[in-house]
Amino acid sequence: MSMIEKVNPGHPDKVADRIAGAVVDLAYASEENPKIAVEVLIGHGVCHVIVETTADLNELEVQEAVHRIAGPVVPDIVVVPQDKLLADNQTDEIRCGDNGIFKGVPLTDEQKQFSEIAHTIYEKYTSDGKYILDGDRLIICQSNAPTDELRSVYLDAEINPLGDWSGGTDVDTGATNRKLGSDMADSVTGGGLHGKDLSKADVSVNIYAFLKAQETGGEQKLCCAIGDTEIDGGPYSEIVEQARKYIQSVGGFEKFAEWGLI
Numbered sequence: 080m081s082m083i084e085k086v087n088p089g090h091p092d093k094v095a096d097r098i099a100g101a102v103v104d105l106a107y108a109s110e111e112n113p114k115i116a117v118e119v120l121i122g123h124g125v126c127h128v129i130v131e132t133t134a135d136l137n138e139l140e141v142q143e144a145v146h147r148i149a150g151p152v153v154p155d156i157v158v159v160p161q162d163k164l165l166a167d168n169q170t171d172e173i174r175c176g177d178n179g180i181f182k183g184v185p186l187t188d189e190q191k192q193f194s195e196i197a198h199t200i201y202e203k204y205t206s207d208g209k210y211i212l213d214g215d216r217l218i219i220c221q222s223n224a225p226t227d228e229l230r231s232v233y234l235d236a237e238i239n240p241l242g243d244w245s246g247g248t249d250v251d252t253g254a255t256n257r258k259l260g261s262d263m264a265d266s267v268t269g270g271g272l273h274g275k276d277l278s279k280a281d282v283s284v285n286i287y288a289f290l291k292a293q294e295t296g297g298e299q300k301l302c303c304a305i306g307d308t309e310i311d312g313g314p315y316s317e318i319v320e321q322a323r324k325y326i327q328s329v330g331g332f333e334k335f336a337e338w339g340l341i
Contacts (some may be wrong), residue, residue, distance in 0.1 A: 081187050081189040081190050081193070081212055081213075081214070082212065082213045082214070083189075083190055083193060083211075083212050083260070083264055083265075084209070084210070084211050084258075084260050084261050085193065085194060085197040085209070085210045085261050085341075086208065086209045086210075086258050086261045087197060087200070087201040087207070087208040087209075087210075087338075088201065088205075088337040088338065089201070089205060089206045089207045089208060089222075089246070089247065090207050090208065090209060090246075090253070090258065091121060091122060091207065091247065091248045091250075091251045091252055091253025092253040092254060092255075092257040092258045093253070093258060093261075093336065093337065094121060094148060094149055094248060094253050095119040095120065095121050095253035095254050095255045095257070096119075096255055096256065096258070096272075096273040096274070096336035096337075097148050097333050097336045097337060098117075098119045098121070098126065098128065098144060098145055098148050098149065099117040099118070099119045099128075099255045099273050099274030099332075099336065100273055100274065100331070100332035100333035100334070100335060100336035101144035101147075101148060101332070101333040102115070102117045102128065102130060102136070102141055102144060102274070103115055103117060103274060103275065103276060103332040103333075104331045104332050104333050105134075105136055105137070105140055105141065105144065106132055106134035106136060106276065107276075107331075107332070109134045109135055109136070110133070110134050112169075112173075112276070112277070112278070113132060113133055113134040113276055114132060114133045114134075114161050114165070114166055114169065114176070114276055114278060115130065115131065115132035115133070115134060115161070115274075115275065115276045116130070116131045116132070116161070116274060116275050116276075116279070117129070117130050117131075117132075117255065117274035117275070118254075118255050118274060119253070119254065119255045119274065120252065120253070120254050120255075121149060121152065121248050121252065121253045121254075122248050122249075122251065122252030122253060123248070123249060123252070124152050124153055124249070125152060125153045125155060126145050126149055126152045126153070126154050126155065127155045127157075128141060128145065128154065128155065128156045128157070129157045129159075130156070130157065130158045130159070131159055131160070131161045131162070132158065132159075132160070132161055133160070133161050133166055136158055138156055138158060141154070141156050141158070142154045142156065144333075148333075149248060152248070168305065168306055169278055172308065172316070173278060173308075173315060173316040173319055174278075174305075174306050174307060174308055174315060175278075175280050175284075175303045175304065175305055175306060175307040175308075175310065175315050176276075176278035176279045176280060176305065177270070177279055177280050177281060177305050178280075178303065178304050178305050179268075179269055179270045179280045179281060179284065179302070179303055180268055180269055180300075180301070180302045181268050181269075181270070181280070181284045181285055181288045181299075181300070181301045181302070181303075182265075182266050182267075182268045182288060182298065182299065182300050182301075183266050183285075183287075183288030183289040183290070183291055183292030183293075183298065183299035183301075184264065184265040184266045184289075184292050184298050184299075185292045185293055185295075185296050185297070185298070186264060186293065186341060189212065190212075190264050190265075190341065191341075193210070193212040193217075194338075194341045196210065196217075196233075197210050197338075198338070200219065200221055200224075200229075203224075204221050204222075204223060204224040206221075206222045206223040206224075206246055206247065207222040207223075207245075207246025207247050207250075207251075208220060208221040208222060208224075208246070215235075216237070217233065217235065217236040217237070218236065218237045218238075218240070219233060219236050219237070219238045219239070220238075220239055220240070220244075221238075221239065222244050222245055222246030222247065223243075223245060223246070224239075224243075225243075226238050226239045226242070226243060255271065255273055255274050256271030256272065256273055256274070258339075259271060259272065259339075261339060262338070262339020262340055262341070263285070263289065263339060263340050263341070264340075264341050266285070266288065266289050266292065266340065268285075270285065272285055272286075272335075272336075272339060272340070273332070273335075273336045277319045277322050277323055277326070278319065280303050280310075282322060283315075283318050283319045283321075283322035284301055284303060284310060284318060285340075286321070286322040286325050286326075286340070287301075287310075287311070287318045287321055287322060288300075288301055289340050290321070290325065291311075299311075303315075
């Protein structure tokens with residue numbers, strides 16, 4: 080039996096992930112292979128964004144991304160250069176940008192169907208939502224949605240147990256990479272998917288391990304150290320390129336952040 084949580088793109092943590100992804104998209108618009116790490120904390124009218132990067136970012140564009148995704152919040156943006164010693168790790172060739180252990184696990188049919196339910200609900204109610212599947216128990220918490228309306232579609236689900244609610248960043252805070260279980264299902268390990276460039280193993284190796292697990296039908300376990308040029312018997316540069324194609328296929332880092340890998 081599956082036990083899995085999904086949050087939709089309107090959840091405060093996903094709003095933070097989406098902003099971080101949008102900033103990474105800006106970095107890739109200015110450089111082919113930027114080095115960047117973005118952390119976002121948002122809530123109650125304020126959005127803090129801290130960026131470490133080699134890219135020459137336009138702070139006004141960062142503010143515009145914040146407002147487009149989060150609405151009329153007060154942006155607090157700090158942009159600093161990436162540490163030179165870290166940047167030098169990538170000088171001669173594409174090397175692993177951090178340490179980590181990674182796991183890819185094939186999705187079950189239940190997990191796929193559950194993800195479709197979350198997507199379907201969000202298409203109709205585009206506000207903060209969180210959903211749980213625990214075996215046969217389906218829990219739907221969807222803000223700004225009539226409970227009776229949802230119950231007419233999902234007859235056996237527990238819907239808004241505490242009644243109607245409003246949700247969003249005026250009710251709760253959001254932080255980057257706080258919903259990795261939602262984004263990765265059973266593949267979740269150390270490291271975050273969002274707000275980082277492709278040199279970071281947290282992004283590229285996680286994507287690689289997940290895709291390989293879906294392709295092979297078997298669990299994948301990988302370990303890497305910063306500076307590695309080879310992982311899983313192949314060049315790290317090829318893993319980065321596979322991850323690049325995947326990110327491009329979903330529409331960029333911001334779009335990737337909406338739902339993660341499932």
